Structure formats: structure tokens, C-alpha cells
Amino acid sequence: MTDISKSMRAIEISTPGGPEVLKITERPTPIIRENEVLLAIKAAGVNRPDVLQRMGMYPPPPGATDIPGLEAAGVVAAIGKNVSDINVGDKICALLPGGGYADFATVDAGSCLPVPTGFTFEQAAALPETVFTVWANMIDDGDLKAGETLLVHGGTSGIGAMAIAMAKAFGAKVIATAGSDEKCQAALNLGADATYNYRDAPWDKEIADNGGADVVLDMTGGDFVARNISCLNHGGRHVSIAFLRGAEAKINILPIMQKRLRLSGSTMKARALSEKARLARDIEKQVWPHLESGKMAVTIDKIFPLEQASEAHKHMESGAHVGKIILKTR
Ligand SMILES: NC(=O)c1ccc[n+]([C@@H]2O[C@H](COP(=O)([O-])OP(=O)(O)OC[C@H]3O[C@@H](n4cnc5c(N)ncnc54)[C@H](OP(=O)(O)O)[C@@H]3O)[C@@H](O)[C@H]2O)c1
Structure with a gap:
């Protein structure tokens, strides 16, 4: 049984700014509502949206805590x-609306999944944000199927590494881009079938000349959208999850019509709890078996203690990581 103290350690964003604004502090331990569980956190994932939140560019959804952290793993305290299918003492990982950088977090029971058999808390904490995002956008909305080809930019990012692992587990071919030859090699090591250094390769022409792509999972936006469209096959799907190269894109409508392309996009944070619960149940059925059998691996770059959250953010912003950065709480 986990001791539930009245207060807990948490990392707060003292003011919008650089990594140094992340400060360890004491906060009241959150109180559960009737559909929630209280998670005694062992480890939490660091994601790029946390960096944007720290900078004041991606506020928490209404009603959510201001403590950053969109995913965590631990023990139910x-x-x-109203919670009937989760028990005190269960080992779970969860997609959080925020609050992962702390000793405890409350979360809707529908956003929880069991820690996959054989996984450490650190490995499980690396899963929810990327698994939910990649599943929802690449498989659910993007409809990637076995035998098709995925193009994913940022192939060594947390999202990119998960996209490669999931697409390969589901029988697709994967083309990834990255910003250096070393990162291209790392993406190949993660399972990508082909890679391009986006800084110098004419990747769009080469992909189009070599069979094209059926789905693009795009975190780049800007000038890459037109290039993505140019290498999508007939019936292709373009799914936007971020716009690291700019929120505005100049595109030609004609190839969208000629190739009957579908363009969509989404943010995970803003989705309704019922939608997250539906995704969780699909993921448990479809993705968890691949993780537990070892067909899909999770890639952890570095683990920091909770109190070094600002170092973890510096590391993410250096761009040196391959895969996930984790904060260890206990
Ligand atoms: N929509 C959603 O629901 C959702 C959910 C989670 C994350 N996201 C977004 O998905 C993205 C990845 O998240 P993450 O946590 O995996 O971040 P991350 O590990 O920090 O990765 C960011 C990646 O973006 C690439 N990149 C950065 N600037 C680029 C540019 N100008 N051109 C091309 N590539 C560039 C980097 O590749 P190189 O280092 O190789 O250049 C890096 O691999 C973030 O933008 C995040 O906000 C969206």
C-alpha cells in the first residue's frame, strides 16, 4: 500500500521561459474525483509539448493542473x-492531461492501461503519449495498412521512434527523415527501411520515384507539406500532428484532387475523455500484444531524476536524443 501524504513534490513552471524556469516545489497531493484513480508515480515521460507548455505556448486544457507531464507509470494508490476495473496496487501507465512531473497525479480511469508484462516503470512511462498519438493519427485517422508505406519526419524523435516501431509491427514499410547522417543511421537501427537526411537530400523526388508513400505522419508543416503531397500515392493520407517548420503552408490543390488525397490533423491533449478511453481500449487490444511479445520495442534515450527536470528539457532542446527522455520519481 502506498502512503498518501497531504503534500507531494512537483515540478512547476515558475514563469514562462527556458528550462531553468522548471522548479521543484511542494504542492497538495491531488484529490480524486469519482471516475479517477490516484497514481503514485514511479516515472514520467518528457515530451516536446511539455517544452511548448513551459514556454507559454501550449496551455493545459481547461480544468487540468498546471504541472507539466502528459504521461506516467506507477502504482494505483x-x-x-465509480472505478470498477482498476484496483489499488495495480501497476498502470496513463495518458495524463498534465501533472506527470510529480509524486502523485489523478487521471480518468479510461486513460489508464496496465504496465505491459515485462516492462519496467520507466519503459511503461515512455509509452502513453507517443502510443496514443501515433495510433490515433497514423492508424486510426491515417488508416495505414500492412503492405503500405509510411513517411515519418523526425524519425528519431519520441513520436518518430514509436511510429517506426508501430508501423513495422503492423506490416508497413517505413521511410524516415532526420537532420543528420548519424540520426538517419539511428532511424535505420530503430527499424526504418529507408532514411533521408532532410537537410540535403531531395527526399520528396526520390521517394516519389521509388514507389511513393501512402501515409505521411507529419510533425514539420511549413514547406514540407507541399513536398509531402508530391510524394504521396493515389488515395494517400497526410496527417499533421505539429508544425516545427511553420504553421502556414503554401500548397497546390490540384494534386490533392488528382490523387484523391486526404489531409487531416489533431492534438491529443484536447480530445474528450470518452475519446481517450476508446483509444485506450483499442490500443490495449491491438498494440499491447506487440509490446509484450517484443515485436515492438520502446526506445529510451536517457533517464533523469525528477528534480533534474530542467536538465531533461535542456537535453530535449539540444536535439541530441534518440527516443524518449524519462523522469524517475521514485
Ligand atoms: N498532435 C499531437 O497530439 C501531438 C502529440 C505529441 C507530440 N506532438 C508533436 O510531435 C512532435 C514530436 O514530439 P516529440 O515529443 O517526439 O519531440 P522530439 O523528440 O523533441 O522530436 C522533435 C523532432 O522534430 C524534428 N525537427 C525539429 N525541427 C525540424 C525541422 N525544422 N525540420 C524537420 N524536422 C525537425 C527533429 O529531428 P532532427 O533532430 O533529426 O532534426 C526531432 O526528431 C513535436 O512537435 C510535438 O509537439 C504532437
């Missing part, structure tokens, strides 16, 4: 009165 208490359950709300």
Missing part, C-alpha cells in the same frame, strides 16, 4: 467510487 486510490480509486474513485
